[in-house]
Structure formats: C-alpha cells, structure tokens
Amino acid sequence: MFQNSLEYAKKQDADDTLAAFRNKFHIPKDASGKELIYLCGNSLGLQPKITSEYIKEELADWANLGVEGHVEGKHPWLPYHEFLTENMAKIVGAKPSEVVVMNTLTTNLHLMMVSFYQPTKTKYKIVVESDAFPSDKYAVESQLKFHGIDPKDGLILWKPRKGEELCRFEDLEEIMQTHGNEIALLMIGSTNYYTGQSFPLKKITELGHKYDCMVGFDLAHGAGNIQPNLHETGADFAVWCTYKYLNSGPGSLGGCFVHERHANNETLNRFAGWWGHNKKTRFNMRHEFDALPGAEGWQLSNPPILSMAAIRASLDTFAEAGFENLRKKSEKLTGYLEFLLDEMKNDAINVITPRNPKERGCQLSIQVKNADKSLHTKLTEAGVISDWREPDVIRVAPAPLYNSFEDVFHFSEKLKKVLK
Numbered sequence: 163m164f165q166n167s168l169e170y171a172k173k174q175d176a177d178d179t180l181a182a183f184r185n186k187f188h189i190p191k192d193a194s195g196k197e198l199i200y201l202c203g204n205s206l207g208l209q210p211k212i213t214s215e216y217i218k219e220e221l222a223d224w225a226n227l228g229v230e231g232h233v234e235g236k237h238p239w240l241p242y243h244e245f246l247t248e249n250m251a252k253i254v255g256a257k258p259s260e261v262v263v264m265n266t267l268t269t270n271l272h273l274m275m276v277s278f279y280q281p282t283k284t285k286y287k288i289v290v291e292s293d294a295f296p297s298d299k300y301a302v303e304s305q306l307k308f309h310g311i312d313p314k315d316g317l318i319l320w321k322p323r324k325g326e327e328l329c330r331f332e333d334l335e336e337i338m339q340t341h342g343n344e345i346a347l348l349m350i351g352s353t354n355y356y357t358g359q360s361f362p363l364k365k366i367t368e369l370g371h372k373y374d375c376m377v378g379f380d381l382a383h384g385a386g387n388i389q390p391n392l393h394e395t396g397a398d399f400a401v402w403c404t405y406k407y408l409n410s411g412p413g414s415l416g417g418c419f420v421h422e423r424h425a426n427n428e429t430l431n432r433f434a435g436w437w438g439h440n441k442k443t444r445f446n447m448r449h450e451f452d453a454l455p456g457a458e459g460w461q462l463s464n465p466p467i468l469s470m471a472a473i474r475a476s477l478d479t480f481a482e483a484g485f486e487n488l489r490k491k492s493e494k495l496t497g498y499l500e501f502l503l504d505e506m507k508n509d510a511i512n513v514i515t516p517r518n519p520k521e522r523g524c525q526l527s528i529q530v531k532n533a534d535k536s537l538h539t540k541l542t543e544a545g546v547i548s549d550w551r552e553p554d555v556i557r558v559a560p561a562p563l564y565n566s567f568e569d570v571f572h573f574s575e576k577l578k579k580v581l582k
C-alpha cells in the first residue's frame with residue numbers, strides 16, 4: 163500500500179490531520195538554517211513552542227507574588243502537580259489517583275522497590291530483561307545488595323535465545339515455572355530502549371501474579387509512545403520519564419504509577435517525605451506521617467514548578483492531539499519507515515525491532531552489518547539526528563507529534579547514500 167516516492171510522502175503529510183502539530187514545535191536547524199531530520203524523540207523530545215509561555219507565567223508569578231504564588235498564583239504552586247495528573251493518567255491508561263509526577267525516573271524506581279520489593283529468605287530474586295537500560299540494572303542490583311543479596315544469585319535475566327535479538331514470552335514463562343517460588347519481583351522495561359520491543363504487559367503481570375510476585379514496569383520508552391493501559395494490566399507499579407516522548411525538557415521530572423489496590427496499604431515499606439503527607443495537616447508540621455491515599459502518597463518534596471510547567475505545556479499538546487490519533491499515525495509512520503528500509507533490499511541492514519506494530523512503538527532499531535560509529539557520523543553530517551548504540555545499531559524514532567512522512571522518506575534516501 164505504501165509507495166517509495168517523495169510525491170507519495172508529501173501526499174501522506176497533506177492528508178494527515180495531525181500534520182499541523184509539527185508547527186507547534188521548534189525543529190532544530192543546521193548552520194545554514196535548514197531543518198534537520200530529527201528522529202531522536204526516544205532520547206530527547208523536541209520543545210513545544212508554548213513551553214516558554216508556560217514557564218514565563220510561573221516566573222512572572224514568582225516575580226510578582228513571591229511566596230504568595232503558592233496559593234495566589236494563576237496556577238498555584240501548592241497543588242501544581244495535580245494540574246498534570248489527569249492528562250498524564252490518560253497517556254498511560256490509569257486512574258488519576260494511580261498517577262503522580264514527581265522526582266526523576268531512577269529515584270522513583272528506587273522508591274517503588276522500597277515498597278514493592280520486600281524479599282524473604284526464600285523468595286528474594288528479581289527478574290529483568292537481559293538488555294535492560296543500565297540505570298535500571300544498577301538500581302535493581304543495588305537494591306539486592308541493600309538487602310544483603312549477591313546480585314549473581316538474586317538477579318535473573320530474561321534473555322533472547324542464541325542468535326536472536328528479541329525476548330520471547332515463553333521463555334519468561336519457563337523462568338517462572340522453574341524459579342517462580344524464589345522470585346519476589348518482575349521489573350521489566352517496556353518498550354525496550356535498544357530493540358524497541360514492547361512486551362505484553364498484561365500477560366507478564368498475570369504471569370507474575372500467578373507466582374505471587376510483584377510486577378513493575380519501566381516505561382521510559384513507552385510513555386507517550388505506546389498505550390500501556392496500566393490500570394488494565396494490573397501491574398503493581400510503573401515509572402517513566404517525561405523528557406523522551408513526552409517532550410518536557412532535559413532532565414525533567416518522572417511519572418509514577420501505583421495500582422489502586424495499594425492505595426491505602428499501610429503495610430508497605432515506604433520512604434516518606436512531607437509532600438506525601440495528608441494535605442490538610444501538612445503545614446501543621448508536628449503530625450506523625452499520614453500518607454495521602456494513592457500514588458500521591460509517595461511524593462517526597464515540593465516539586466520544581468518550572469519543570470512542571472514544561473510538562474503541563476507538553477501534556478496540553480498531547481491532549482489537543484488525542485493520544486489515540488497519535489498512536490494511529492505512529493503505526494503508519496513507522497510502517498512507512500519499515501517499508502522504505504525493506505525497499506532498499508540491502509542485506510547489510512536488519513531491523514531488529516518486531517515486525518508486528520502491536521509489539522513496538524515508533525522506534526525502529528536498524529542493525530548494520532560491519533558498521534561502526536562512522537556510519538552514524540556520516541548520517542549526522544547529512545543532516546539526520548539519530549542515535550547510535552554499540553556495537554552496530556542505529557535507532558530512529560519518528561515521533562507522530564512532529565515528524566512527517568517526508569522526514570521518513572528523506573531519512574531513507576540519506577541512509578541509502580551513506581551505505582553506498
């Protein structure tokens with residue numbers, strides 16, 4: 163159904179009801195002022211043009227009101243995180259009470275493990291996918307050590323089979339059949355940052371729960387990309403960041419999901435701070451810690467409002483586009499990229515990301531035989547911003563909010579040239 167021509171790509175953009183959203187973003191340019199082909203939203207999403215307005219509003223309230231901005235601001239700072247909750251909950255398919263924006267991803271992952279990884283003498287192991295993002299692996303290993311467990315004993319890797327790149331669900335089932343009674347937690351990153359593989363979150367959760375394990379997901383590459391339907395999956399917790407597909411600026415805050423079944427669970431360990439305390443008595447200062455129900459109860463500190471303003475700008479943009487519309491466009495846009503790569507009929511390139519759109523987000527990971535980083539350098543010189551992962555993978559992620567079919571077409575032409 164797709165065609166390999168610039169004319170066709172332009173026609174798709176002309177027919178795209180979301181095409182106007184590109185103009186709501188700052189697109190990076192080269193030295194001559196020509197727009198770059200930006201396919202790196204999996205690493206740092208682009209800046210919405212409205213973001214600076216949102217931040218300026220907070221700067222103005224701070225300038226004009228000082229401390230009174232906490233209650234008198236146009237968007238008062240005391241409940242500011244609440245202005246993000248509803249839109250964020252929609253993006254990850256959760257109930258508002260299950261979602262909070264706070265801290266950063268790795269911090270949230272630790273906080274969640276404090277609560278949901280409570281090992282016993284016999285049930286103490288953690289399963290992660292073998293190519294987990296380094297920060298997740300460090301976090302999990304350090305949690306094991308914190309409980310006096312040697313990661314060599316306590317960490318189980320869910321690995322692709324020899325000669326394969328993707329993890330198979332059957333192999334996770336086998337791990338659970340063999341070690342289920344020793345496993346306390348499944349902590350899986352979905353969508354996988356390297357291969358782009360999205361795992362069946364609900365099936366994984368049901369499998370974990372069948373063996374009485376806690377189940378958590380890292381959605382750094384999922385949030386704003388796929389629809390994880392977190393509530394429906396039944397997962398115990400999830401964490402994500404907002405600077406990748408959620409376009410909220412470098413190092414911006416993370417999101418956190420705690421399933422409603424844990425909303426009032428007082429038996430869980432928790433590292434507490436005043437922002438997780440009952441809002442009515444927070445400022446009395448002399449009360450025993452009284453956790454807010456739901457995900458909000460895991461907050462620690464009063465949050466950085468300037469960062470949250472950027473998140474609010476981005477979430478408003480997502481809400482305007484509609485996440486379902488974005489996902490529909492995304493499947494088509496990435497499908498087009500896949501088609502153009504297939505059309506190259508070049509044995510040196512191999513897309514390791516799953517072929518089934520249900521098992522991936524917008525990213526394709528392209529393995530290039532015998533390539534090294536110079537290939538990526540050449541692409542960059544040709545005006546493509548993509549991402550290189552050793553030993554031999556280029557990751558490209560056409561983001562449906564600001565990438566066009568024309569971007570994808572030009573990328574494939576440039577890749578063809580560079581590979582010659």
Ligand SMILES: *Cc1c(COP(=O)(O)O)cnc(C)c1O
Nearest residue numbers: 266267268295297351355382403
């Ligand atoms: C991007 C990413 C992180 C980064 O963590 P921060 O705490 O935000 O620096 C962690 N895990 C995964 C899977 C990621 O993709």
